[in-house]
Amino acid sequence: MYDNEQSPVQPVVLVGLDRGNEQFEYQMIELANLASANHMEVSEVVTQKLDRPNSATYFGKGKIEELAEVLKVADVKMIVANDELSPSQIRNIEQGTGATVMDRTALILDIFASRAKTRLAKLQVQIAQLQYQLPRLRTSMNIRLDQQTGGGGGSFTSRGAGETKLETNRRLIEHQISVLRKELAEIEADDETRRAQRTKQNIKNVALIGYTNAGKSTIMNGLVKRFGENQDKLVFQADMLFATLETSVRKLNLPDKQSFLLSDTVGFVSQLPHNLVAAFRATLAEAAQADLLVQVVDYADPHYQEMMETTQTTLSEIGVGGIPMITIYNKADLRESTVYPERTGDILTLSAQDDASLDLLIATIREHIFADHVQTTLLIPFDQGQLVSDLNENATVHELTYTENGTEMSVTLTPAQAGRYEQYRLD
Incomplete structure (x- = not known):
């Protein structure tokens, strides 16, 4: 059986511990979706109710024996756990079942890597x-270094005593x-320079955020097709988890000459690995510095409320607040x-x-990001x-009348434009 790739x-x-968390059932469904996104097919699901994981084996001893039997009957050689496991837990489960173990963190990292x-x-x-x-x-691990990162490429197997x-x-x-961090810092510095230039130009930034596969890229493309500076x-976009890992920024030009930047950010998922959240701070910086x-x-999705909680948690983790x-509520056509x-409100x-x-x-976005714009009447000699040409090209002109004293224009201006044309205001 093969997917389209x-x-x-x-x-x-799949295995998981039910510790009385009301979201456990949802997390196991999500784990199955993550497994599917990583080219895996769920044969069986094994769970156990425990107050806390067994420090040595995650499950209790009896459950490990049951798991080994399930694997044997299903003829499956891999286990995917709902939690991040310690090295000793992974090792002991593998020894007790004869199967390879992948925890939730490793699974998400695999998906991101692909x-x-x-x-x-x-x-x-x-x-x-x-x-x-x-x-x-x-001590038995081979360390493979990426040629692009200066590791020399190939597979490194160190020789000598175990500890050495x-x-x-x-x-x-x-x-x-x-x-890698040094190269990442250089890219982040370039991105920060670009964001600073946009801030200097006083262009508003709107960031799409939310759970993975909620439809952010579909919304982005719908708006780009209608208002994009480059509509192609x-x-x-695809119906899959984490279809988009890169932050994409597009400029939208509205019919009344008002413009803003729209950013499509990486999607969230519950229990997103902390190392991954930290590493992706640069990608999520667009959200952190957005105006809206x-x-x-x-x-x-029947679990949309849990997804919203995950989004709020992730925003807190990356320090996004006060925006x-x-x-x-997207995909209403499927409900x-x-x-x-x-x-209703916002x-x-x-x-x-x-x-x-x-x-x-678009109407709702406009209310927020252009709330500080000024509607006024100007008299241009x-x-x-x-100046009339500049206003026609760069501002929203509602009405233009030629009088004996000059050109009277009813316009909507940005705060910067309002300051520039202050001396020509009639009101």
């Missing part, structure tokens, strides 16, 4: 993978992390008896596939006709 599907058994396209995304994923690998080093070999491997990884410059956040929610936000497009119910929904979204 011709990758073989790996049968797996989706990363740009150098920035690849660097961020590599750093997170290496940080995950460090405490899990074993372990320390050598550790130094190799720490060195590689240092090299669409972002990748647009939270996109998959309204058709105005509107919430979109039975749901009226759309509809707005909550919108809509479908990204619907033009009327996108019109409502006839001998300064260039």
